[in-house]
Amino acid sequence: MPEHLIQHLNKHIQLTEEEKELIRSKVVLKTVKKKELLLRAGDVCLMQNFIAKGCFRLFIINEKGAEQTLQFSIEDWWITDYMSFSTQKASHFYIQAIENSEVISISKSDLDQLNIAIPPLERYFRIVLQKSFAASQMRIMFLFTMSAEERYHHFKNAQPDFVRRVPQYMLASYLDFSAEFLSKIRAGKV
Amino acid sequence: MPEHLIQHLNKHIQLTEEEKELIRSKVVLKTVKKKELLLRAGDVCLMQNFIAKGCFRLFIINEKGAEQTLQFSIEDWWITDYMSFSTQKASHFYIQAIENSEVISISKSDLDQLNIAIPPLERYFRIVLQKSFAASQMRIMFLFTMSAEERYHHFKNAQPDFVRRVPQYMLASYLDFSAEFLSKIRAGKV
């Protein structure tokens, strides 16, 4: 139901009943089964996706055929390839459900209209993106300054939910080391 | 002069004369000499900074005392620690001029007021941050999928200006390898 998104927005901005109705008229609801893809490399990222329920990851397949996870996202967060979404060019990435999930999606043209019609909505996205970019800067800092083992322990503390919900081999690739090495870290064999 | 910022904004959004005047009344101009700091770790990032002239970097000093550059920025871009700026908590980062530079700065409270008073300005920042976050996602992808040598050649192609204007040891740390290794890559000794 779009109400999940409306309620989420209501926590951050004030919306009139007409504005809510306008948003409801533009969103698309999807049920996505575990392992299903919301986006595949080569396709254009047509939709910005809000996760109403479940868990997703954004990953790339490198030239050796190995998957590298760049981002995890759970309920009340957005997951989209912003590069492909804003330029409407082919994406490098895959977006995949890690659990059975429900998403609320909006196309670029609809979102552009909504942002112009509802300035507080544009404000909401400005703030979300500011936080996302800040988090991304911090992530690069952690990648640069911590060893593999430090990154694992730091992430486990900071995001225990993800560690619970996500297979270890995906977590290892997100932290930029091999699945085997994570296994050894956890066993204390390093 | 604040006109540099106004002209830049004018390329992206339409502003009335009163809106321009409002912006002019809030900005602070600074001349920053090469090597001078705009922000140091432990301080709160009070200002969002637009570079009217020159070149900056954002870096961290790790626990071994080594500097790691996380970001470069030149004319017509912004450089700020968004995490510290939005939370108004102590920063982990330093922001330093790489050349003699001129910046146009706005405090958080002034920027909040401007964003509310001028919806197109908030739109401009939403788009800037969307691009920044997208670029940051791509950067993590490059860090994950390319070797040190590939990262160097890719960056040299994509951003030749930076390679010209920035000392090699800063570039090496931005690409996440040692200055010595970059020297060997350039000499073809690897």
Added chain:
DNA sequence: GTGATTTCTTGAAGTAGTTCAAGTTTTTTT
């Protein structure tokens, strides 16, 4: 509840990059 699939573990061998130390070149300052 059994078979099939997916995920996790372990050790041994290998390597992409680091660190250190000393010298050289380039740029800046006066």
Added chain:
DNA sequence: AAAAAAACTTGAACTACTTCAAGAAATCAC
């Protein structure tokens, strides 16, 4: 134009992590 400071280079020794291969454990599907 000289002196000082900053930036770059080189080789040798080292190490944090990868890769491979094979087996064990957990989870899923019917």
